[in-house]
Amino acid sequence: MPILMVMIFLLSSSPGCLGLLQAREGIEHLRGQPDPKSETIVLKLEKVFTNPTEWEVYENSTTFYVDETVSELIMWRHTRFTASETVGCFENFTRYVRAELQTPSGQTVWEIDECVSQDPITNEILPDTSGFETGNWNLIISARGAGTATAAVQDFVRIDITLKRTCIQYPLETDCI
Numbered sequence: 001m002p003i004l005m006v007m008i009f010l011l012s013s014s015p016g017c018l019g020l021l022q023a024r025e026g027i028e029h030l031r032g033q034p035d036p037k038s039e040t041i042v043l044k045l046e047k048v049f050t051n052p053t054e055w056e057v058y059e060n061s062t063t064f065y066v067d068e069t070v071s072e073l074i075m076w077r078h079t080r081f082t083a084s085e086t087v088g089c090f091e092n093f094t095r096y097v098r099a100e101l102q103t104p105s106g107q108t109v110w111e112i113d114e115c116v117s118q119d120p121i122t123n124e125i126l127p128d129t130s131g132f133e134t135g136n137w138n139l140i141i142s143a144r145g146a147g148t149a150t151a152a153v154q155d156f157v158r159i160d161i162t163l164k165r166t167c168i169q170y171p172l173e174t175d176c177i
Contacts, residue, residue, distance in 0.1 A: 032171035039176050046158040049145035058143040063136045070132050072164035073125040080117045082153045089115035097143040097157045104135030
C-alpha cells in the first residue's frame with residue numbers, strides 16, 4: 001500500500017505529455033484568433049530606351065507563382081514612343097512593344113502589340129469557374145526603341161502585374177500565410 005501511494009503521488013505531480021498538451025492549448029487561447037487578410041503583390045517591369053543612334057532591343061521573361069489564394073490578377077501598361085504618330089507602324093522597321101501573359105499550361109490570357117504611344121490602361125484577368133490556374137505564370141516582353149539619356153526624347157514601356165490574394169495572419173506574427 002505505501003508503494004501504491006507513492007506511485008499515485010508521483011504520477012499526479014508530473015503529468016508528462018498530457019500536461020504539455022494542456023499548457024500549449026492555454027497559450028494558444030491567450031494568443032488570439034487568426035484574421036483573414038488581403039495582400040497585394042505588385043511586380044513592376046520598366047524599360048527606358050536611351051540609345052539615340054540605333055534601335056535598342058529589349059527582351060524579358062518574368063515568371064511568378066499563382067496559387068489558389070489569388071483572387072485578382074490585374075495587368076497595367078503604359079507605352080510611349082516619341083513622335084510615333086508621324087512615323088506610323090511598319091513591320092521590322094519601327095519601334096514596338098509585344099508582350100503576352102501565359103498560364104502554366106501555355107495558354108495566352110493577355111497580350112499587347114503596339115507601335116504607337118498608349119495612355120495607361122488597366123486590364124483585369126478573370127479566372128475561370130475553378131479559379132486561376134495554379135503554377136508558374138510567364139510574362140514575355142519583346143520591345144524595340146530609341147531615346148536619349150535625358151527625358152526629352154525617350155521611348156519606354158512599363159508593365160505592372162498586381163496579384164491580390166487572401167491569407168491568414170496570426171496574432172504576434174508579421175507574415176501572412
